[in-house]
Amino acid sequence: MKKLSTVLLSASLAVSMLVAGCSSGQPAANNESAPPAANNQPNTTAPGDQAAKLLLLNNIKEPTSLDPPIGFDEPSYNILNNLMEGLTRLDENQKIQPxxxxxxxxxxxxxxYTFTLRDSxxxxGDPVTAHDFEYAWKRMLDPALASPASFLAYIIEGAEAYNSGKGKVEDVKVKALDDKTLEVVLAQPASWTLLLASNPAFFPVNKATGEKDPKWAAEAATFVGNGPFKLTEWTHDSELKMMKNENYWDAANVTLAGAVWKMIDDENTEYxxxxxxxxxxxxxxxxDMADQLFKEGKVYVKDGAGTEFYRFNVTKEPFDNANIRKAFSMAIDRQTLVDLVLMRQQKPGTAFVSFGLPDANGSGDFRQVGGELVKFDAAEAKKLLEQGMKEKGYTQLPEVTLTYRSGTANEKTAQAAQEMWKQTLGVDVKLQKVEGKVLTDMQKQLQYQIARSSWLPDFGDAINFLDIFQSKSGSNRxxxxxxxxxxxxxxxxxxxxxxKRMQMLHDAEKVLVNDAPIAPLYFxxxxxxxxxxxxxxVSSSLSYTDLRKAVVK
Structure with missing residues (x-):
């Protein structure tokens, strides 16, 4: 692959990108301890100054919404995870905690499931009650709210029927038995229920506040939360400030005075x-600094849950043929992609479900147990293409276009894949760059041949990766x-x-990879x-940023 290596080595380094999956946004920042930063200057703030204790972070952009079931993305949830709190939390090891x-x-x-609420x-100053949780969860399912997260609650009996307009809210089996007891009845057993309870979509909403002011979450002055920090200032599209919440049940163990979240969407400005x-x-x-910083060991790297992949439109030629799809997937040298294009120490996408998810009964890692299901094999890729073309009666492959979202990393990945397909398969693939919303619409309408995609899990179970490719799923595309x-x-x-459940999921992933409606790229x-x-x-590969134990010297 001499020609490809030359192309890749001469390419500029790809920036870390914003990924758009079910929870669109950037992969979560992870647990410290990170190496010291380069070129830090002495802090000139006086030691006793309160500002010296504030943590200064970048959220990249304005939260979509701080109303839990509405802001269904990482820019919203990183903030919400510190302003509010669900029935459970994930620790840095992805274990459920009260x-x-x-x-x-x-x-x-x-x-x-019967939950007992603590005094909080x-x-x-209002007490947090089970009625607030009942109100919030049923509100998330209200068809009029149109929450993008509502499908997560379909494991609850009556939830899907109500959300789809076929049932009544009274039939949703979430009930406050008293101020401190919440009962939830599932449609069928779901071992990931406690994981879901930690997702920000399932955070409570102060019932009195929500009923009085539907826009309560739009400004700092009206926002009411139950988390370790309270929202004190919010200059939209600029910055947001939160300070320690004295009313939080565990305030005595919150070490951070507060944090300021900037909204800087330019990496050079951020640096x-x-x-x-x-x-x-x-x-x-x-x-332009990545190579030097990585070599100097100043970059902190940690695996995260999530997968970058290409979708094939199986309703359009030539990808209505499984062998042609498999040929295109097998022709991608994923190790070269992560080593010479992305250069961020990602793991090559050897299957669809990423690392960081537990296998049966919480033991082991799903990806490690499942092994490598996708590989680069140039000779086999050529054979599969020949076989697929024969099955389709092609003497020449129809024109093929790869559509990708604008962004440096996406473009470099597309250029690399284009060159790999040319060298291995002898196929000239055209590239089409579009904005993210346009690409999403094209996928929903099946108006593409190959399209860049990504997936970030909403909760830490492999089923949340694999269920999106069910025939009925709106995320199949x-x-x-x-x-x-x-x-x-x-x-x-x-x-x-x-x-048994995990074995079904492993078997399903094998079916998915073998039929190849997708080509995984990297984790x-x-x-x-x-x-x-x-x-x-603190943040695990699955949870959102948790600042409770943060310390600023």
Whole structure:
């Protein structure tokens, strides 16, 4: 691959990109301890000054919404995870911990969860009650609200019917038995229920506030939360400030005085602010500095849950043929892609489900157990293409176009794939660059041949990766339908035995990869710079940033 190597080595480094999956946005920043940052200057703020204790972060852009079921993306949820709190939280090891609920019980059939709430207060002093949770969860399912997160609650009995307009709110089995007891009845057992309870979409909403002011979450003056921090200032599209919430149930153990979140969407500006100590960490590594910073060991890298991949439109030629799809996937040298194009130490996408998700009964890693299902094999790719063309009666392959979202990393990846397909398959693929919203619309309408895509899980279970390719799923966007696959996913949703459920998911992933409506590219990670003045920022590959234990020197 001499020609390709020359192309890749001469290419500029790709920036870390914003990914758009179900929870669109950038992969979450991860648990410290990061190496010290480069070129830090002494802090000139007086030691006793309160400003010296504020953590300075970049959120990249304005939160979509701080109303939990509406702001269904990372820019919103990173903020919300510190202003509010659900029944449970994930720790840095992705293990469930009690949060607003002090304990819970699960019925023998695995369908009824009874949560006991601890004594806690909202930031306005009101008590947090089970009625607030019932109100919030049913509100998320209200068809009139049109929450993009509502499908997550479909495991609750009556939830899907109500959300789809076929049932009544009274039939949604979420009920406050009293101020401190919440009962949730599932349609079928779901071992990931406690993981879902930690997702910001399931955060409570102060019932009195929500009923009085539908726009309560739009400004700092009206925002009411139950988390470790309270929203004190919000200059839209510029910055947001939060300070320690004295009403939080565990305020005594919150070490951080507060944080300021900037909204800087330019990596060079962000890096300059970092070197000037106007930010304590970056969200990216600047392209023109990446090689030097990685070599100097100043970049903190950690695996994250999420996958970059290409979708094939199986309703359009030539990708209505499985062997042609498999040939295009097998012709991608993923190791070269991550080593010479992205250069951010990502892992090559050897399957669809990423690392960082537990296997049966929480033991092991799903990806490690499942092994490598996708590989680069130039000779086999050529054979598959020849076989597929023969099956289709082609003497020449129809024109092929790869459509990708604008952005440096996406463009470099597309150019590399284009060159790989040319060298291995002898196919000239055209490239089409569009804006993100345009690409999403094209996928929904199946108006593409190959399209750049990504997926970030909403909760830490492999089913949240694989269920999107069910025939009925609105997130499928490939036109692919497979009865065996649908049966395996439906069975996994109903199977109470976790070992059997996970085997169904492994089997489903094999069906997906073998039929190849997608071509995995690489698994996400986080690469960032962090000041040596900061420690204790916690986030697993699946959770959002948690600042409770952060310390600023």
């Amino acid at each position: 949060a607003a609920a002090s304990e819970w019980k699960v019925s023998e059939d695995g369908k009824t 207060k909202w930031s306005n 300059q602010m970092f070197t000037n100590e106007e930010l304590h960490r970056t969200t990216t590594v600047p392209a 490939t036109g692919w339908k497979n009865a065996e696959y649908d049966k395996l996913i439906e069975g996994a949703y109903k199977e109470p035995d976790d070992a 996400y990670n986080t690469s960032l710079l962090s000041s040596d003045k900061v420690s204790g920022i």
